Amino acid sequence: xxxxxxxxxxxxxxxxxxxxxxxxxxxxxxxxxxxxxxxxxxxxxxxxxxxxxxxxxxxxxxxxxxxxxxxxxxxxxxxxxxxxxxxxxxxxxxxxxxxxxxxxxxxxxxxxxxxxxxxxxxxxxxxxxxxxxxxxxxxxxxxxxxxxxxxxxxxxxxxxxxxxxxxxxxxxxxxxxxxxxxxxxxxxxxxxxxxxxxxxxxxxxxxxxxxxxxxxxxxxxxxxxxxxxxxxxxxxxxxxxxxxxxxxxxxxx
Numbered sequence: 230x231x232x233x234x235x236x237x238x239x240x241x242x243x244x245x246x247x248x249x250x251x252x253x254x255x256x257x258x259x260x261x262x263x264x265x266x267x268x269x270x271x272x273x274x275x276x277x278x279x280x281x282x283x284x285x286x287x288x289x290x291x292x293x294x295x296x297x298x299x300x301x302x303x304x305x306x307x308x309x310x311x312x313x314x315x316x317x318x319x320x321x322x323x324x325x326x327x328x329x330x331x332x333x334x335x336x337x338x339x340x341x342x343x344x345x346x347x348x349x350x351x352x353x354x355x356x357x358x359x360x361x362x363x364x365x366x367x368x369x370x371x372x373x374x375x376x377x378x379x380x381x382x383x384x385x386x387x388x389x390x391x392x393x394x395x396x397x398x399x400x401x402x403x404x405x406x407x408x409x410x411x412x413x414x415x416x417x418x419x420x421x422x423x424x425x426x427x428x429x430x431x432x433x434x435x436x437x438x439x440x441x442x443x444x445x446x447x448x449x450x451x452x453x454x455x456x457x458x459x460x461x462x463x464x465x466x467x468x469x470x471x472x473x474x475x476x477x478x479x480x481x482x
Contacts, residue, residue, distance in 0.1 A: 271467075283457075283461055306432075324422055328419060335405060355387040359387055
C-alpha cells in the first residue's frame with residue numbers, strides 16, 4: 230500500500246476521533262463544566278434579582294419622598310386651619326361681647342325711654358292742670374291778675390319741660406333703633422363666625438386625618454424600602470458568593 234495513503238488515512242482517523250470526542254464532550258459535559266455553567270446561571274439570576282430589588286428600593290424611596298411632601302403640606306394646612314380656628318374664636322368672642330354690650334345699651338335705652346315718656350306724660354298732666362287753673366284764675370281774678378300771670382308762667386315752664394322730654398324721647402328712640410341695628414349686625418357676625426369656625430374645624434380634622442394617613446403610608450413605604458435594601462444586601466452577598474464559586478470552579482476545571 231502507498232505510504233502516503235496510509236498517512237492520509239491515519240490523519241483522517243485521528244480527526245474523526247477528535248470529532249467524536251468533541252461530540253461526546255458537548256453532549257456529556259464534565260461535572261466541573263456543569264458547575265461552571267450553573268455558576269454563570271446563578272450570577273445572571275443574581276444580577277436580575279439585584280436590578281429588580283434596586284428598582285423596587287428606588288421606587289419605595291420615591292414613595293417615601295412623596296409621602297414626606299404630602300405630610301409636610303398636610304401639616305401646613307392643618308396648622309393654617311388651626312390659626313383660622315383661633316382667629317374665628319377671637320372674632321366670635323369679640324362679636325359676642327359687642328352683641329352683649331349692644332343689648333345692655335338697648336336695655337338702658339328702654340329704661341330712659343320709659344322714664345322720659347313718664348316725665349313727658351307728667352308734664353302734659355301739669356300742662357292740662359295749669360290750663361284749667363289759668364282759666365279759673367282768669368275768670369275769677371282777671372287776665373292781668375297776679376294769679377293769672379303766675380299760672381301762665383307755670384304753663385310755659387311745663388310746656389318747656391314737656392317739649393324737652395319729647396326731645397329726649399325722640400333721641401332715646403334714635404339710640405334704641407341704632408343699638409338694635411348694632412345688636413342685629415353683631416348677631417349676624419356671630420352667626421357668620423360660627424359657620425367659619427365649624428368649616429375651619431372640619432378642614433382641620435380632615436387635614437389631621439390626611440396626616441395620620443400619610444404617616445401610615447410613610448411607615449409602610451419605609452418598611453418596604455428597608456426590606457428591599459435587605460434583599461439588595463442579600464443579593465450582593467449571593468452574587469459575590471456565586472462569582473467566588475465560579476472562580477473556584479474554573480480553577481478546578
